Amino acid sequence: MISLTHFLVVSACLFCIGLYMLVSKHNAIQVLIGIELMLNAAILNLVAFGKYDRLNNGGQMFALFAIVLAAATTAVALAIILNVYRQYKTIDPGKIDKLKE
Amino acid sequence: MNLIQFLFYVMGFIALASALFVASTKNVVRSVFMFFITLFALAGLYVLALADFVAITQIVIYVGGILVLILFAFMLSGKETLNIITQQRKPFISLGKIPAILLAVLFLIVVLNMIFKVDADNLEWVKRSIGFKNEIKPDAAMTENIGVNLMTWYLLPFEAISILLMIALVGAAHLSRKGEKQ
Numbered sequence: 340m341i342s343l344t345h346f347l348v349v350s351a352c353l354f355c356i357g358l359y360m361l362v363s364k365h366n367a368i369q370v371l372i373g374i375e376l377m378l379n380a381a382i383l384n385l386v387a388f389g390k391y392d393r394l395n396n397g398g399q400m401f402a403l404f405a406i407v408l409a410a411a412t413t414a415v416a417l418a419i420i421l422n423v424y425r426q427y428k429t430i431d432p433g434k435i436d437k438l439k440e
Numbered sequence: 441m442n443l444i445q446f447l448f449y450v451m452g453f454i455a456l457a458s459a460l461f462v463a464s465t466k467n468v469v470r471s472v473f474m475f476f477i478t479l480f481a482l483a484g485l486y487v488l489a490l491a492d493f494v495a496i497t498q499i500v501i502y503v504g505g506i507l508v509l510i511l512f513a514f515m516l517s518g519k520e521t522l523n524i525i526t527q528q529r530k531p532f533i534s535l536g537k538i539p540a541i542l543l544a545v546l547f548l549i550v551v552l553n554m555i556f557k558v559d560a561d562n563l564e565w566v567k568r569s570i571g572f573k574n575e576i577k578p579d580a581a582m583t584e585n586i587g588v589n590l591m592t593w594y595l596l597p598f599e600a601i602s603i604l605l606m607i608a609l610v611g612a613a614h615l616s617r618k619g620e621k622q
Contacts, residue, residue, distance in 0.1 A: 340578070341448045341488060343560040349452045349485065351555060355548040356459045363540035366468055368514055372475055375506070376459055379482050382498075386491045388560075391569040393576050396589050402486075402494045403586075404601050406501050411608035413506045417513040418615035 346387035354380035367420045367430040371413065378409045448488050455481035472510055479503050490576045493583045 353376055360373025382402045389398015424430050458477040465471045479502045486495035560566070569575055576582060590598055 347555045347560055351551040352456050353459055355544045356463050358547060359540050359544035360463045362543055363537050386486050386489045386494055390490050391566050391575045393574050396586050399491045399494050400594050403497055406497055407601055410501050410506055411605050413509060414612040415608050417509055418612040421616050
């Protein structure tokens with residue numbers, strides 16, 4: 340079978356791509372996609388290690404919880420982005436520099 | 441190199457290449473659609489890690505739910521956003537992106553260094569798990585076990601996450617409605 344190191348390398352690369360998107364993008368939705376990429380890298384690690392826990396399924400179970408958490412995060416974040424767009428007419432995180440008015 | 445390893449390399453390559461495309465493209469709609477491909481390839485990787493139920497959940501929730509949500513938010517956020525984004529015509533690697541690239545590459549070097557030092561396949565608990573025959577075999581059907589575990593051993597986190605999901609749902613609905621005050 341495939342060794343754990345292979346999975347870890349793939350997820351490390353995905354995490355760094357997500358980190359790059361998080362830092363460099365000028366669009367809140369793309370920043371959100373970067374966060375999703377990082378979350379998916381973490382879930383890949385959980386799943387890869389979860390292979391060695393057949394009785395309790397620790398890794399797979401918390402991978403499921405992480406997926407559900409990601410769904411909740413995205414729903415709230417998109418609602419916030421829509422509100423921010425309504426207020427500022429832009430979703431560039433660098434241009435949102437006032438707390439109110 | 442047998443078929444499983446070949447599939448792993450194909451899936452890993454698709455996931456990484458489409459993620460790189462998502463990170464590098466200027467067109468946001470295209471990057472959202474490429475993110476579909478990344479998520480499908482990741483679901484394939486989950487199957488190869490013998491977690492078929494997680495893979496199906498990934499496809500149902502991520503591809504069916506989250507991405508459609510992102511697309512909706514993007515299409516609803518107005519014409520101006522689309523125009524602003526497509527107007528930027530910059531070279532492939534602009535000067536402003538260099539700190540971000542540097543940060544990501546250095547972090548990748550640190551993490552890869554750590555991965556190769558830790559040598560995950562020879563960890564003590566992994567070896568013990570193989571010794572006790574506690575690893576998942578390729579022909580095992582794990583969905584039933586997951587269901588039983590979810591209702592017994594992991595009942596408290598399950599309930600906590602269901603309450604959290606409820607709160608997030610109410611919060612998102614409250615945040616995204618039109619404010620009557622202004």
